[in-house]
Amino acid sequence: MSIKVNALSKSYGKQKAIDNISFEASPGRILGFLGPNGAGKSTTMKILSAYLSADAGEAVICGLGIRDNALEIKKRIGYLPEHTPLYVDMYVKEFLAFVAESYGLKGIDLKVKEVITKVGLEAEQFKKISMLSKGYKQRVGLAQAIIHDPQVLILDEPTSGLDPNQLLEIRSLIRNLGQNKTVILSTHIMQEVEAICDDVVIISKGKLVAVSSLQELREKHRNSSLEEIFRKLTA
Protein backbone atom coordinates (compact mmCIF):
# COMPACT_ATOMS: atom_id res chain seq x y z
CA MET A 1 0.00 0.00 0.00
CA SER A 2 1.57 3.28 -0.91
CA ILE A 3 -1.19 5.43 0.55
CA LYS A 4 -2.92 4.55 3.76
CA VAL A 5 -5.34 7.06 5.18
CA ASN A 6 -6.47 6.41 8.70
CA ALA A 7 -9.37 8.28 10.38
CA LEU A 8 -8.41 11.67 8.94
CA SER A 9 -10.34 14.70 10.21
CA LYS A 10 -10.02 18.40 9.56
CA SER A 11 -12.22 21.36 10.36
CA TYR A 12 -12.20 24.99 9.31
CA GLY A 13 -13.43 26.84 12.35
CA LYS A 14 -16.67 25.15 13.38
CA GLN A 15 -17.27 23.52 10.04
CA LYS A 16 -16.01 19.98 9.66
CA ALA A 17 -14.45 19.67 6.23
CA ILE A 18 -13.65 15.99 6.53
CA ASP A 19 -14.67 13.66 9.28
CA ASN A 20 -13.00 10.34 10.01
CA ILE A 21 -11.95 9.34 6.52
CA SER A 22 -10.03 6.11 5.89
CA PHE A 23 -9.03 4.40 2.64
CA GLU A 24 -6.07 2.86 0.91
CA ALA A 25 -4.53 3.12 -2.52
CA SER A 26 -1.96 0.88 -4.14
CA PRO A 27 0.52 1.21 -6.98
CA GLY A 28 -0.60 0.33 -10.50
CA ARG A 29 -4.19 1.29 -9.72
CA ILE A 30 -6.03 4.53 -10.26
CA LEU A 31 -8.32 5.62 -7.49
CA GLY A 32 -11.24 7.88 -8.31
CA PHE A 33 -12.07 10.24 -5.48
CA LEU A 34 -15.66 11.34 -5.87
CA GLY A 35 -18.11 13.52 -4.07
CA PRO A 36 -20.39 16.51 -4.59
CA ASN A 37 -18.98 20.03 -4.47
CA GLY A 38 -17.84 20.93 -0.98
CA ALA A 39 -17.64 17.32 0.15
CA GLY A 40 -14.03 17.68 1.25
CA LYS A 41 -12.20 16.18 -1.73
CA SER A 42 -9.75 19.02 -2.15
CA THR A 43 -9.14 19.27 1.57
CA THR A 44 -8.24 15.58 1.72
CA MET A 45 -5.92 15.97 -1.24
CA LYS A 46 -4.26 19.01 0.31
CA ILE A 47 -3.61 17.01 3.46
CA LEU A 48 -2.22 14.07 1.49
CA SER A 49 0.19 16.35 -0.33
CA ALA A 50 1.35 17.75 3.03
CA TYR A 51 0.09 21.23 2.16
CA LEU A 52 -2.36 21.38 5.06
CA SER A 53 -2.12 19.45 8.30
CA ALA A 54 -4.94 17.27 9.58
CA ASP A 55 -6.56 17.89 12.98
CA ALA A 56 -6.76 14.19 13.77
CA GLY A 57 -5.87 10.90 12.15
CA GLU A 58 -2.83 10.01 10.13
CA ALA A 59 -1.94 9.37 6.51
CA VAL A 60 0.97 7.09 5.66
CA ILE A 61 2.50 7.56 2.24
CA CYS A 62 5.20 5.18 0.97
CA GLY A 63 5.58 3.92 4.52
CA LEU A 64 6.16 7.40 5.96
CA GLY A 65 3.82 9.16 8.37
CA ILE A 66 2.82 12.52 6.94
CA ARG A 67 3.15 14.44 10.18
CA ASP A 68 6.81 13.74 10.82
CA ASN A 69 8.13 13.26 7.30
CA ALA A 70 6.51 16.08 5.33
CA LEU A 71 9.68 17.01 3.42
CA GLU A 72 10.51 13.42 2.50
CA ILE A 73 6.93 12.81 1.38
CA LYS A 74 6.83 15.95 -0.75
CA LYS A 75 9.72 14.55 -2.79
CA ARG A 76 7.71 11.43 -3.58
CA ILE A 77 4.40 13.09 -4.38
CA GLY A 78 3.28 14.91 -7.46
CA TYR A 79 0.30 17.16 -6.86
CA LEU A 80 -1.88 19.01 -9.31
CA PRO A 81 -3.93 21.48 -7.25
CA GLU A 82 -7.47 22.48 -8.10
CA HIS A 83 -7.67 25.47 -10.51
CA THR A 84 -4.03 24.80 -11.48
CA PRO A 85 -2.19 27.75 -9.93
CA LEU A 86 0.85 28.71 -12.03
CA TYR A 87 3.36 31.55 -12.18
CA VAL A 88 1.85 33.11 -15.25
CA ASP A 89 4.67 35.62 -15.68
CA MET A 90 7.12 32.81 -16.42
CA TYR A 91 7.79 30.97 -19.67
CA VAL A 92 6.78 27.30 -19.87
CA LYS A 93 10.34 26.01 -20.00
CA GLU A 94 11.53 28.48 -17.39
CA PHE A 95 8.76 27.47 -15.00
CA LEU A 96 9.40 23.74 -15.41
CA ALA A 97 13.14 24.29 -14.91
CA PHE A 98 12.31 26.20 -11.72
CA VAL A 99 10.17 23.32 -10.48
CA ALA A 100 12.87 20.78 -11.34
CA GLU A 101 15.46 22.86 -9.53
CA SER A 102 13.28 23.19 -6.44
CA TYR A 103 13.21 19.39 -6.24
CA GLY A 104 17.01 19.42 -6.48
CA LEU A 105 16.97 17.34 -9.68
CA LYS A 106 20.09 16.79 -11.77
CA GLY A 107 20.15 17.21 -15.55
CA ILE A 108 17.37 19.79 -15.54
CA ASP A 109 17.34 20.57 -19.27
CA LEU A 110 16.83 16.92 -20.15
CA LYS A 111 14.11 16.46 -17.52
CA VAL A 112 12.24 19.51 -18.81
CA LYS A 113 12.50 18.27 -22.38
CA GLU A 114 11.22 14.83 -21.44
CA VAL A 115 8.24 16.11 -19.50
CA ILE A 116 7.30 18.56 -22.26
CA THR A 117 7.13 15.66 -24.72
CA LYS A 118 5.22 13.52 -22.26
CA VAL A 119 2.40 16.01 -21.72
CA GLY A 120 2.38 17.23 -25.33
CA LEU A 121 3.55 20.81 -24.85
CA GLU A 122 6.15 20.88 -27.64
CA ALA A 123 4.33 23.48 -29.69
CA GLU A 124 3.79 25.78 -26.72
CA GLN A 125 7.07 25.35 -24.88
CA PHE A 126 8.48 28.78 -25.76
CA LYS A 127 5.36 30.68 -24.77
CA LYS A 128 4.63 32.60 -21.64
CA ILE A 129 2.24 30.70 -19.37
CA SER A 130 -0.20 33.63 -19.35
CA MET A 131 -0.54 33.22 -23.13
CA LEU A 132 -1.64 29.59 -22.95
CA SER A 133 -5.22 28.39 -23.25
CA LYS A 134 -6.81 26.56 -20.35
CA GLY A 135 -6.06 23.09 -21.69
CA TYR A 136 -2.39 23.89 -22.12
CA LYS A 137 -2.19 25.47 -18.69
CA GLN A 138 -3.61 22.23 -17.36
CA ARG A 139 -0.81 20.37 -19.13
CA VAL A 140 1.78 22.63 -17.55
CA GLY A 141 0.16 21.85 -14.20
CA LEU A 142 0.40 18.15 -14.94
CA ALA A 143 4.01 18.56 -16.06
CA GLN A 144 5.02 20.22 -12.78
CA ALA A 145 3.40 17.30 -10.92
CA ILE A 146 5.29 14.56 -12.77
CA ILE A 147 8.65 16.15 -13.57
CA HIS A 148 10.38 14.50 -10.58
CA ASP A 149 8.92 11.07 -11.40
CA PRO A 150 6.98 10.72 -8.13
CA GLN A 151 5.69 7.39 -6.82
CA VAL A 152 2.36 8.93 -5.91
CA LEU A 153 0.27 11.30 -8.02
CA ILE A 154 -2.54 13.36 -6.59
CA LEU A 155 -4.62 15.09 -9.24
CA ASP A 156 -7.40 17.46 -8.24
CA GLU A 157 -9.84 17.64 -11.16
CA PRO A 158 -7.19 17.17 -13.83
CA THR A 159 -9.61 17.30 -16.74
CA SER A 160 -11.90 20.17 -15.80
CA GLY A 161 -12.39 22.61 -18.65
CA LEU A 162 -10.75 20.57 -21.38
CA ASP A 163 -12.16 20.05 -24.85
CA PRO A 164 -13.09 16.46 -25.87
CA ASN A 165 -9.84 15.89 -27.77
CA GLN A 166 -7.68 17.08 -24.94
CA LEU A 167 -9.80 15.13 -22.50
CA LEU A 168 -8.94 11.88 -24.25
CA GLU A 169 -5.25 12.74 -24.47
CA ILE A 170 -4.95 13.66 -20.81
CA ARG A 171 -6.92 10.58 -19.76
CA SER A 172 -4.64 8.27 -21.68
CA LEU A 173 -1.64 10.06 -20.20
CA ILE A 174 -3.02 9.49 -16.69
CA ARG A 175 -3.68 5.87 -17.56
CA ASN A 176 -0.08 5.43 -18.67
CA LEU A 177 1.23 7.09 -15.55
CA GLY A 178 -1.03 4.88 -13.44
CA GLN A 179 0.64 1.72 -14.66
CA ASN A 180 3.48 1.99 -12.19
CA LYS A 181 2.44 4.79 -9.86
CA THR A 182 -0.28 5.24 -7.31
CA VAL A 183 -2.76 7.75 -8.69
CA ILE A 184 -5.58 9.48 -6.85
CA LEU A 185 -7.77 11.73 -8.94
CA SER A 186 -10.88 13.66 -8.10
CA THR A 187 -13.56 14.35 -10.65
CA HIS A 188 -17.26 15.06 -11.17
CA ILE A 189 -17.43 13.25 -14.48
CA MET A 190 -18.73 9.72 -14.11
CA GLN A 191 -17.70 8.67 -17.62
CA GLU A 192 -14.17 9.52 -16.60
CA VAL A 193 -14.36 7.23 -13.60
CA GLU A 194 -15.64 4.45 -15.81
CA ALA A 195 -12.94 5.13 -18.36
CA ILE A 196 -9.86 5.18 -16.17
CA CYS A 197 -10.44 4.29 -12.52
CA ASP A 198 -9.91 0.92 -10.88
CA ASP A 199 -11.06 1.87 -7.38
CA VAL A 200 -13.60 4.34 -6.11
CA VAL A 201 -13.89 6.33 -2.91
CA ILE A 202 -17.03 8.44 -2.49
CA ILE A 203 -17.39 11.05 0.22
CA SER A 204 -20.29 13.29 1.02
CA LYS A 205 -20.39 16.20 3.49
CA GLY A 206 -16.99 15.16 4.80
CA LYS A 207 -18.02 11.60 5.54
CA LEU A 208 -17.04 8.43 3.76
CA VAL A 209 -19.98 6.77 1.96
CA ALA A 210 -18.31 4.17 -0.23
CA VAL A 211 -14.90 2.54 -0.63
CA SER A 212 -14.54 -0.30 -3.07
CA SER A 213 -13.32 -1.31 -6.47
CA LEU A 214 -15.37 -0.05 -9.38
CA GLN A 215 -16.40 -3.61 -10.20
CA GLU A 216 -17.65 -4.35 -6.71
CA LEU A 217 -19.61 -1.13 -6.63
CA ARG A 218 -21.30 -2.07 -9.89
CA GLU A 219 -22.15 -5.56 -8.67
CA LYS A 220 -23.60 -4.21 -5.47
CA HIS A 221 -25.94 -1.87 -7.30
CA ARG A 222 -27.02 -3.85 -10.29
CA ASN A 223 -29.10 -2.21 -13.00
CA SER A 224 -28.07 1.29 -12.10
CA SER A 225 -25.58 3.52 -13.86
CA LEU A 226 -22.65 4.99 -12.00
CA GLU A 227 -24.40 8.35 -11.99
CA GLU A 228 -27.44 6.87 -10.28
CA ILE A 229 -25.25 5.13 -7.74
CA PHE A 230 -23.48 8.42 -7.05
CA ARG A 231 -26.76 10.26 -6.57
CA LYS A 232 -28.14 7.55 -4.33
CA LEU A 233 -25.11 7.54 -2.08
CA THR A 234 -24.58 11.27 -1.80
CA ALA A 235 -28.17 12.53 -1.69
Next chain:
Amino acid sequence: MYAVFKRELFSLLNSLMAYITIGVFLLATGLLLWFFPDSSIPDYGYAELGSFFNLVPFLFIFLIPAISMRAFAEERREGTYMLLAIRPLTELQIILAKYLACLSLVVVALLPTLVYYFSVYKLGSPAGNIDSAVVAGSYVGLLLLGSAFVSVGILASSLAKNQVVAFALAAFICFLVYMGLDAAAKIFSMQWIEGLLNGLSVNEHYQSISRGVIDTRDLVYFFSFNVFFLAWTSFVLKGRKW
Protein backbone atom coordinates in the same frame (compact mmCIF):
# COMPACT_ATOMS: atom_id res chain seq x y z
CA MET B 1 16.10 27.43 -1.81
CA TYR B 2 18.35 28.95 -4.46
CA ALA B 3 15.69 28.17 -7.09
CA VAL B 4 13.07 30.16 -5.18
CA PHE B 5 15.50 33.03 -4.58
CA LYS B 6 16.30 33.19 -8.29
CA ARG B 7 12.65 33.14 -9.30
CA GLU B 8 11.78 35.86 -6.75
CA LEU B 9 14.60 38.12 -7.88
CA PHE B 10 13.76 37.64 -11.56
CA SER B 11 10.11 38.33 -10.97
CA LEU B 12 11.00 41.49 -8.99
CA LEU B 13 13.32 42.62 -11.77
CA ASN B 14 10.63 41.82 -14.33
CA SER B 15 8.03 44.01 -12.68
CA LEU B 16 7.65 47.64 -13.53
CA MET B 17 6.93 48.30 -9.86
CA ALA B 18 10.55 47.66 -8.88
CA TYR B 19 11.94 50.06 -11.47
CA ILE B 20 9.42 52.74 -10.59
CA THR B 21 10.20 52.56 -6.86
CA ILE B 22 13.97 52.51 -7.44
CA GLY B 23 13.64 55.32 -9.96
CA VAL B 24 11.59 57.44 -7.59
CA PHE B 25 14.07 56.73 -4.81
CA LEU B 26 17.04 57.86 -6.89
CA LEU B 27 15.16 60.86 -8.23
CA ALA B 28 14.18 61.97 -4.73
CA THR B 29 17.69 61.61 -3.31
CA GLY B 30 19.21 63.24 -6.39
CA LEU B 31 16.89 66.25 -6.24
CA LEU B 32 17.21 66.76 -2.49
CA LEU B 33 20.97 66.35 -2.34
CA TRP B 34 22.12 68.08 -5.49
CA PHE B 35 19.39 70.40 -6.72
CA PHE B 36 17.09 71.87 -4.08
CA PRO B 37 19.09 74.74 -2.58
CA ASP B 38 17.85 74.24 1.00
CA SER B 39 19.22 70.73 1.27
CA SER B 40 21.81 70.47 -1.47
CA ILE B 41 25.34 69.35 -0.70
CA PRO B 42 27.08 71.89 -2.98
CA ASP B 43 25.27 74.77 -1.23
CA TYR B 44 25.95 73.28 2.20
CA GLY B 45 29.66 73.77 1.82
CA TYR B 46 30.94 70.77 3.73
CA ALA B 47 32.27 67.67 1.96
CA GLU B 48 30.13 65.12 3.73
CA LEU B 49 27.15 62.91 3.06
CA GLY B 50 25.39 63.24 6.43
CA SER B 51 22.24 64.67 4.86
CA PHE B 52 22.05 61.69 2.48
CA PHE B 53 22.26 59.18 5.31
CA ASN B 54 19.64 61.09 7.30
CA LEU B 55 17.29 61.20 4.35
CA VAL B 56 17.47 57.60 3.12
CA PRO B 57 15.80 55.93 6.15
CA PHE B 58 12.70 58.07 5.54
CA LEU B 59 12.62 57.03 1.90
CA PHE B 60 13.21 53.40 2.91
CA ILE B 61 10.06 53.53 5.04
CA PHE B 62 8.16 53.75 1.74
CA LEU B 63 10.55 52.13 -0.71
CA ILE B 64 11.05 48.82 1.08
CA PRO B 65 7.40 48.04 1.82
CA ALA B 66 6.72 48.71 -1.88
CA ILE B 67 9.30 46.09 -2.81
CA SER B 68 8.31 43.50 -0.22
CA MET B 69 4.53 43.90 -0.26
CA ARG B 70 3.97 41.31 -2.98
CA ALA B 71 6.16 38.60 -1.40
CA PHE B 72 3.39 36.54 0.17
CA ALA B 73 0.27 38.66 -0.38
CA GLU B 74 0.31 38.11 -4.13
CA GLU B 75 1.01 34.39 -3.87
CA ARG B 76 -1.88 34.08 -1.47
CA ARG B 77 -4.28 35.94 -3.74
CA GLU B 78 -3.25 34.02 -6.85
CA GLY B 79 -3.15 30.69 -5.01
CA THR B 80 0.43 30.16 -6.16
CA TYR B 81 1.84 29.79 -2.66
CA MET B 82 0.83 26.17 -3.08
CA LEU B 83 3.43 25.84 -5.83
CA LEU B 84 6.11 26.51 -3.23
CA ALA B 85 4.51 24.77 -0.28
CA ILE B 86 4.21 21.39 -2.03
CA ARG B 87 7.94 21.28 -2.84
CA PRO B 88 10.43 19.76 -0.43
CA LEU B 89 11.21 23.15 1.13
CA THR B 90 10.72 24.30 4.69
CA GLU B 91 8.78 27.49 5.44
CA LEU B 92 11.99 29.07 6.60
CA GLN B 93 13.72 28.38 3.30
CA ILE B 94 10.85 29.99 1.40
CA ILE B 95 10.88 33.01 3.72
CA LEU B 96 14.65 33.42 3.48
CA ALA B 97 14.56 33.15 -0.31
CA LYS B 98 12.01 35.96 -0.51
CA TYR B 99 13.81 38.01 2.13
CA LEU B 100 17.15 37.76 0.34
CA ALA B 101 15.57 38.58 -3.02
CA CYS B 102 14.03 41.78 -1.60
CA LEU B 103 17.29 42.66 0.15
CA SER B 104 19.19 42.22 -3.12
CA LEU B 105 16.86 44.72 -4.74
CA VAL B 106 17.54 47.20 -1.92
CA VAL B 107 21.25 46.79 -2.65
CA VAL B 108 20.53 47.43 -6.34
CA ALA B 109 18.73 50.63 -5.34
CA LEU B 110 21.67 51.76 -3.20
CA LEU B 111 24.47 50.98 -5.67
CA PRO B 112 23.94 54.02 -7.93
CA THR B 113 24.19 56.31 -4.87
CA LEU B 114 27.90 55.48 -4.67
CA VAL B 115 28.14 58.15 -7.37
CA TYR B 116 27.24 60.70 -4.68
CA TYR B 117 30.22 59.58 -2.65
CA PHE B 118 32.46 59.79 -5.69
CA SER B 119 31.17 63.28 -6.53
CA VAL B 120 31.70 64.63 -3.04
CA TYR B 121 35.11 62.97 -2.98
CA LYS B 122 36.09 64.81 -6.17
CA LEU B 123 34.41 68.09 -5.21
CA GLY B 124 36.17 68.28 -1.86
CA SER B 125 38.86 70.88 -1.49
CA PRO B 126 41.39 69.41 -1.76
CA ALA B 127 39.91 66.44 -3.64
CA GLY B 128 39.45 63.40 -1.40
CA ASN B 129 38.73 65.50 1.67
CA ILE B 130 35.92 63.29 2.95
CA ASP B 131 35.74 61.00 5.96
CA SER B 132 35.52 57.69 4.07
CA ALA B 133 35.26 55.61 7.23
CA VAL B 134 32.06 57.40 8.22
CA VAL B 135 30.63 56.86 4.72
CA ALA B 136 31.53 53.15 4.79
CA GLY B 137 30.02 52.77 8.27
CA SER B 138 26.90 54.60 7.16
CA TYR B 139 26.47 52.30 4.17
CA VAL B 140 26.76 49.28 6.48
CA GLY B 141 24.18 50.97 8.70
CA LEU B 142 21.87 51.52 5.73
CA LEU B 143 22.14 47.89 4.71
CA LEU B 144 21.32 46.74 8.23
CA LEU B 145 18.44 49.22 8.45
CA GLY B 146 17.26 47.98 5.03
CA SER B 147 17.41 44.36 6.14
CA ALA B 148 15.37 45.20 9.24
CA PHE B 149 12.72 46.95 7.13
CA VAL B 150 12.65 44.04 4.66
CA SER B 151 11.96 41.60 7.50
CA VAL B 152 9.08 43.85 8.62
CA GLY B 153 7.79 44.00 5.03
CA ILE B 154 7.92 40.22 4.65
CA LEU B 155 5.94 39.76 7.84
CA ALA B 156 3.33 42.34 6.76
CA SER B 157 3.01 40.59 3.41
CA SER B 158 2.37 37.25 5.09
CA LEU B 159 -0.32 38.79 7.32
CA ALA B 160 -2.26 40.64 4.63
CA LYS B 161 -4.21 39.20 1.74
CA ASN B 162 -4.04 42.44 -0.18
CA GLN B 163 -0.81 44.06 -1.35
CA VAL B 164 -1.94 47.58 -0.50
CA VAL B 165 -2.74 46.53 3.05
CA ALA B 166 0.65 44.82 3.25
CA PHE B 167 2.31 48.04 2.08
CA ALA B 168 0.47 50.26 4.55
CA LEU B 169 1.05 47.89 7.44
CA ALA B 170 4.76 47.54 6.68
CA ALA B 171 5.24 51.29 6.21
CA PHE B 172 3.49 51.94 9.52
CA ILE B 173 5.57 49.40 11.46
CA CYS B 174 8.78 50.69 9.87
CA PHE B 175 7.81 54.23 10.83
CA LEU B 176 6.98 53.07 14.35
CA VAL B 177 10.24 51.22 14.99
CA TYR B 178 12.31 53.94 13.32
CA MET B 179 10.80 57.09 14.79
CA GLY B 180 7.95 56.11 17.07
CA LEU B 181 10.11 54.47 19.73
CA ASP B 182 12.44 57.48 19.82
CA ALA B 183 9.53 59.82 20.23
CA ALA B 184 7.89 57.64 22.86
CA ALA B 185 11.14 57.55 24.81
CA LYS B 186 10.93 61.31 25.21
CA ILE B 187 7.44 61.18 26.69
CA PHE B 188 8.45 59.21 29.74
CA SER B 189 10.44 60.90 32.44
CA MET B 190 11.47 57.64 34.05
CA GLN B 191 14.96 56.90 32.97
CA TRP B 192 14.69 53.12 32.67
CA ILE B 193 11.75 53.31 30.26
CA GLU B 194 13.57 55.91 28.21
CA GLY B 195 16.64 53.67 28.11
CA LEU B 196 14.58 50.65 27.18
CA LEU B 197 12.71 52.37 24.34
CA ASN B 198 15.91 53.92 23.04
CA GLY B 199 17.56 50.53 23.13
CA LEU B 200 14.74 49.12 21.00
CA SER B 201 14.75 51.98 18.52
CA VAL B 202 16.13 51.29 15.05
CA ASN B 203 17.18 54.91 14.70
CA GLU B 204 19.35 54.77 17.82
CA HIS B 205 21.33 51.78 16.50
CA TYR B 206 21.46 53.13 12.98
CA GLN B 207 22.91 56.44 14.22
CA SER B 208 25.41 54.55 16.30
CA ILE B 209 26.73 52.59 13.30
CA SER B 210 26.63 55.68 11.09
CA ARG B 211 29.31 57.27 13.25
CA GLY B 212 31.65 54.83 11.57
CA VAL B 213 32.08 52.58 14.57
CA ILE B 214 30.71 49.10 14.04
CA ASP B 215 29.71 47.98 17.50
CA THR B 216 28.78 44.35 18.23
CA ARG B 217 25.78 45.57 20.25
CA ASP B 218 24.32 47.18 17.13
CA LEU B 219 25.06 44.12 15.01
CA VAL B 220 23.39 41.88 17.58
CA TYR B 221 20.42 44.26 17.66
CA PHE B 222 19.85 44.18 13.89
CA PHE B 223 20.43 40.44 13.74
CA SER B 224 17.87 39.82 16.50
CA PHE B 225 15.45 42.25 14.86
CA ASN B 226 15.58 40.27 11.61
CA VAL B 227 15.32 36.92 13.38
CA PHE B 228 12.33 38.12 15.38
CA PHE B 229 10.31 39.28 12.37
CA LEU B 230 11.26 36.34 10.13
CA ALA B 231 10.44 33.84 12.90
CA TRP B 232 7.09 35.58 13.33
CA THR B 233 6.49 35.21 9.59
CA SER B 234 7.29 31.51 9.84
CA PHE B 235 4.81 31.23 12.69
CA VAL B 236 2.14 32.96 10.57
CA LEU B 237 2.76 30.65 7.61
CA LYS B 238 2.66 27.52 9.74
CA GLY B 239 -0.75 28.51 11.08
CA ARG B 240 -2.20 29.51 7.70
CA LYS B 241 -5.62 28.23 6.67
CA TRP B 242 -5.30 29.17 3.00
